[in-house]
Amino acid sequence: MQFALTLLQEISATGDDPARLLARVGLPFTLDQLQQGRVQLLADAQFIQLYRECITVLSVHANRERDLPPMSKDEVDMLCYCVITCATLAEVIERARRFCAMLDHRAADLSLERRGDEAVFHMATRRLRDSASGLLTDLSGLSFYHRLFSWLIGEAIPVDGYSVYSVAEADRATLERFFQQTIRFGQADNHFGFPARYLDKPVVRSYQRLVERLSVLPFDHLRDVSGGDGRFAETVEHIVAAQLARRQGIPTMEQFASFFNVSRATFQRRLGEEGETLEQIKQRVRLRLALELLHPSARLKVSDVAERLGFSDVRSLRRAFIEWTGQSPDAWRRAQQLAPGSPP
Numbered sequence: 001m002q003f004a005l006t007l008l009q010e011i012s013a014t015g016d017d018p019a020r021l022l023a024r025v026g027l028p029f030t031l032d033q034l035q036q037g038r039v040q041l042l043a044d045a046q047f048i049q050l051y052r053e054c055i056t057v058l059s060v061h062a063n064r065e066r067d068l069p070p071m072s073k074d075e076v077d078m079l080c081y082c083v084i085t086c087a088t089l090a091e092v093i094e095r096a097r098r099f100c101a102m103l104d105h106r107a108a109d110l111s112l113e114r115r116g117d118e119a120v121f122h123m124a125t126r127r128l129r130d131s132a133s134g135l136l137t138d139l140s141g142l143s144f145y146h147r148l149f150s151w152l153i154g155e156a157i158p159v160d161g162y163s164v165y166s167v168a169e170a171d172r173a174t175l176e177r178f179f180q181q182t183i184r185f186g187q188a189d190n191h192f193g194f195p196a197r198y199l200d201k202p203v204v205r206s207y208q209r210l211v212e213r214l215s216v217l218p219f220d221h222l223r224d225v226s227g228g229d230g231r232f233a234e235t236v237e238h239i240v241a242a243q244l245a246r247r248q249g250i251p252t253m254e255q256f257a258s259f260f261n262v263s264r265a266t267f268q269r270r271l272g273e274e275g276e277t278l279e280q281i282k283q284r285v286r287l288r289l290a291l292e293l294l295h296p297s298a299r300l301k302v303s304d305v306a307e308r309l310g311f312s313d314v315r316s317l318r319r320a321f322i323e324w325t326g327q328s329p330d331a332w333r334r335a336q337q338l339a340p341g342s343p344p
Helices: 004-013 018-024 030-033 046-062 074-083 087-104 132-153 172-179 196-200 207-213 232-245 253-259 264-273 280-295 304-310 313-327 330-338
Strands: 107-114 118-124 192-196
Touching: 004 018, 004 030, 004 132, 004 172, 018 030, 018 046, 046 132, 074 087, 074 132, 074 207, 087 107, 087 132, 107 196, 118 132, 118 196, 132 172, 132 192, 172 280, 192 196, 196 330, 207 280, 207 330, 232 253, 253 264, 264 280, 280 304, 280 313, 280 330, 304 313, 304 330, 313 330
Parallel strands: none
Antiparallel strands: 107 118, 118 192
16 A cells, blocks of 8 residues: 555656546545555555555656656557567567667667676666656566566576666655565666566466456565466466477476476476376377368468477377377368358
């Protein structure tokens, strides 16, 4: 509740009316009631609405102080769509950098610095150094990228706190409690550091999961930073599908265990707790992709499909496909061509 109060007080300081903002998001209380401690609890959905509206208003105000246009929610969504097809976190950061560069002054200047075993993500903005609105907007930006990167690789990235350019007066304890990071003020730019080994971590999220996530991004502070919104087996399934899509081969049991930083036995146990095995997941993903790639509309040779799915040859694909469906790939494809509504 303290952070909600901080946001609304800053809204008031910018000259905007907190009452009108609260009415816009449909919250049944006033700033006075919040200050008097008469509001004890906000539902998660209510807080996300409030946070979204406040940061949007503060971002517009902070940019107006420097006569800069703000980055829109549609542009944030487009950035996410651009990075979802990247192979690794390093590629994500580079593509995000290039995307933001195209927006000119509407977005921050992003960059990645490597210092031996440490990587530093920089987010340079042009906001006034003593602007409280700018401080809150920049902190939200750092947190957004930290959470996005962690969600994409399915693992919470440990950072060394958030360093900000701002020297604006602020309730440090409230900010650190909300963002769950140590905050260092008066730095050369906005940035956070993390172990460089995370740069090689693969992106494990699918396009469909991104579509679902965009309903709360970039205001998803109430969710686990790694996006722990799915089963362990589901993350493994995303990795298998992503590797096959990139024609890089399915990771071995040992490679999976290394990726999750667990032993082989622990990896198997975690899948087993969800009634899964790696072999079941591999076959399920291969079947799903085989049905897509063998469909007449895909216009692919069976040999091409076998290669894309990581089979050693066409014969191996045929054996597996018959086991899965009771039909050979050629017979299944002919049946699809004869189905009503199929393209000629």
